[in-house]
Amino acid sequence: xxMKPLHFYGGVHPRESKMASAAAIVSAPLLATYVVPLQQHxxxxxxxxxxxxxxxxxxxxxxxxxxxxxAAVHAPTSGTVKEIATCLGPAGNxxxxxxxxxxxxxxxxxxxxxxxxxxxxxxxxxxxxADAGIVGMGGAAFPSxxxxxxxxxxxxxxxxxxxxxxxxxLTADHRLMLEKPEQVITGARITxxxxxxxxxxxxxxxxxxxxxxxxxxxxVGTEVEVRSLRVRYPQGAEKQLIYALTGRKVPSGxxxxxxxxxxxxVGTASAICEAVDDGKPLYERVTTVTGSxxxxxxxxxxxxGTPYVEAIKLAGGVKADPVKIISGGPMMGMAxxxxxxxxxxxxxxxLLLAADEVRQYESSPCIRCGRCNDTCPMGMMPGILSVxxxxxxxxxxxxxxxxxxxxxGCCAYGCPAGRPLVQLMRRAKAEVMTARKAKAxxxx
Amino acid sequence: xxxxxxxxxxxxxxxxxIALTVRYFGAPADPLVEQIAELMPGANCGxxxxxxxxxxxxxxxxxxxxxxxxxxxxxxxxxxVCELLGLSSDPRVExxxxxxxxxxxxxxxxxxxxxxxxxxxxxxxxxxGSKGCVYGCLGLGSCARACPFGAIEIQxxxxxxxxxxxxxxxxxxxxxxxxxxxxxxxxxxxxxFCSSPEKAPVKRKVCSAACIGCRKCVKAAGENQMFINxxxxxxNYENPPSADIVAVCPTQVLRTEAQPAGSETVAAPAATTAP
Numbered sequence: 001x002x003m004k005p006l007h008f009y010g011g012v013h014p015r016e017s018k019m020a021s022a023a024a025i026v027s028a029p030l031l032a033t034y035v036v037p038l039q040q041h042x043x044x045x046x047x048x049x050x051x052x053x054x055x056x057x058x059x060x061x062x063x064x065x066x067x068x069x070x071a072a073v074h075a076p077t078s079g080t081v082k083e084i085a086t087c088l089g090p091a092g093n094x095x096x097x098x099x100x101x102x103x104x105x106x107x108x109x110x111x112x113x114x115x116x117x118x119x120x121x122x123x124x125x126x127x128x129x130a131d132a133g134i135v136g137m138g139g140a141a142f143p144s145x146x147x148x149x150x151x152x153x154x155x156x157x158x159x160x161x162x163x164x165x166x167x168x169x170l171t172a173d174h175r176l177m178l179e180k181p182e183q184v185i186t187g188a189r190i191t192x193x194x195x196x197x198x199x200x201x202x203x204x205x206x207x208x209x210x211x212x213x214x215x216x217x218x219x220v221g222t223e224v225e226v227r228s229l230r231v232r233y234p235q236g237a238e239k240q241l242i243y244a245l246t247g248r249k250v251p252s253g254x255x256x257x258x259x260x261x262x263x264x265x266v267g268t269a270s271a272i273c274e275a276v277d278d279g280k281p282l283y284e285r286v287t288t289v290t291g292s293x294x295x296x297x298x299x300x301x302x303x304x305g306t307p308y309v310e311a312i313k314l315a316g317g318v319k320a321d322p323v324k325i326i327s328g329g330p331m332m333g334m335a336x337x338x339x340x341x342x343x344x345x346x347x348x349x350x351l352l353l354a355a356d357e358v359r360q361y362e363s364s365p366c367i368r369c370g371r372c373n374d375t376c377p378m379g380m381m382p383g384i385l386s387v388x389x390x391x392x393x394x395x396x397x398x399x400x401x402x403x404x405x406x407x408x409g410c411c412a413y414g415c416p417a418g419r420p421l422v423q424l425m426r427r428a429k430a431e432v433m434t435a436r437k438a439k440a441x442x443x444x
Numbered sequence: 445x446x447x448x449x450x451x452x453x454x455x456x457x458x459x460x461x462i463a464l465t466v467r468y469f470g471a472p473a474d475p476l477v478e479q480i481a482e483l484m485p486g487a488n489c490g491x492x493x494x495x496x497x498x499x500x501x502x503x504x505x506x507x508x509x510x511x512x513x514x515x516x517x518x519x520x521x522x523x524x525v526c527e528l529l530g531l532s533s534d535p536r537v538e539x540x541x542x543x544x545x546x547x548x549x550x551x552x553x554x555x556x557x558x559x560x561x562x563x564x565x566x567x568x569x570x571x572x573g574s575k576g577c578v579y580g581c582l583g584l585g586s587c588a589r590a591c592p593f594g595a596i597e598i599q600x601x602x603x604x605x606x607x608x609x610x611x612x613x614x615x616x617x618x619x620x621x622x623x624x625x626x627x628x629x630x631x632x633x634x635x636x637f638c639s640s641p642e643k644a645p646v647k648r649k650v651c652s653a654a655c656i657g658c659r660k661c662v663k664a665a666g667e668n669q670m671f672i673n674x675x676x677x678x679x680n681y682e683n684p685p686s687a688d689i690v691a692v693c694p695t696q697v698l699r700t701e702a703q704p705a706g707s708e709t710v711a712a713p714a715a716t717t718a719p
Contacts, residue, residue, distance in 0.1 A: 092571025337556035420561045427566045
């Protein structure tokens, strides 16, 4: 039975530019120094459990979770802790980090014992996921164990594995699905066991027919269902993906669990499989290094703490001057100003853009064409909102649900007036959050 | 023709009705309100905490507010307001805003090229802005646009207050995302034009016009006039030092408002490194 391609409201279809989709994943060579941030996730930074001068082995715990919403951090290789300092993050923030000097032996620590997942209890599996420091690898880096522990009043009936990779240029998830399909499917089944759900869907966009076919073949005989989706950005945004697959709408301000769904990236599933089957903690991930200025764009399995500059060197260096370097994809990634930023658990790509690919628009007043309303996947009115935000009417913006904005950038992508719509929405979101915090502080 | 006559008649009749209503039912205007309103600057800047000048006057007359909340009112006008209200007037400390940063393009390092929304708050959203110093003025003019009196000018990506135009309403203080604008007594002759609490080597890496915390000013003026907070000198505005003290500051970060930022001694090494 062929299924009609599923879709959601709005969205755009940017040029895909997936130039590294044929490049097989290569393990990155060992470096002399790794800068391992203790905050590679949303929430509280991990607490270092090593001190300066300590010898550590690959996979050894170096940071324990600092709170409920936090994640463990493990050493990417064996060596000596040079110091505990701070490092720059892609958002321009300083985060505590362990500077690790490799001894070149890459000696592994005693792995955690493998679990027999079909018979292990969900709590046992959850503990393993927490111990392995697994976070959402699609970009948000939300600690997986928190996501897999819904409050008892929410019933989860569907697990969606996100292999959509709707961001242009990025190919890391695509390659992972092609090269480790068993891991992805096992990871999905382990996650389903933790949640106790029967319906498991792996969603892949129709521009990756090879991955769809391969996973469909490997999923035969399991509860996992593989579905191909119409190519449309931002299909990989969880609210849009849930709607496209199940027709359920996550309420404003709500979470996927409010409609009985949990969405997880395929990379996370693969990491969960490795943690349960091999006892391997999360200290490396597949990252795409791409862009027209690079000599050899590709996909690498980098250890966390690899500085961006090393990743770019690995891709053959640059043949043209990159004017913009982005952490993540071109639509939602963050422009960075330093190449000392280390690759973290959520870094899906490093993108370099040449001068002719970056255009500076002259922003002009909104012409009320409504194109942004047609493309906004959240059904918002970015154009009208942006006018209010320019006038600093943040309370009105809050009433108009500015916090629902997923910052996908579809509005700004199509704006004929070149307005910085998504930037204005981001500012309003920040202002609304500050105002809410101030209000809460006043009450307390 | 009939239409013209009808409309004229309606106009005259309604006019009469309004005139009679005002004559017999109108509330008498308080002459005090009008007199005080004339002494207000009429900028409706909101610095007094009321919705505008008229709102403040109403509050004054009804005794709900004290005189002297308006920062842009002259001393004489305030005196008159107090006389009209029959209150004794307290001497008021007149304030002015100071942007505590010297990091213009000439002195401050830029770590990135920012070409997004031309607004300091938006720039803060993108990796904390483009200036190397995370405490310095972003120089995109959010304060200048917020100033109702046009007293702030952006010069080489640094906000500069023109004291003669500043009335000390404090709008810029709340709008600045870096929180580096301070309201200080207008009579204070010198200010520290730096806000970075970092250690001197860290600051000097990103700005050649930063306070290096050398304590020379504290030694020269005494602990009761100047003090060091971490690695940053501060003026004690209760008891400010005289303008002569600027001579001791090696980076000219302690200076009068009229004096330009930076000095020969600081700019010189930068010039020699150039080919």
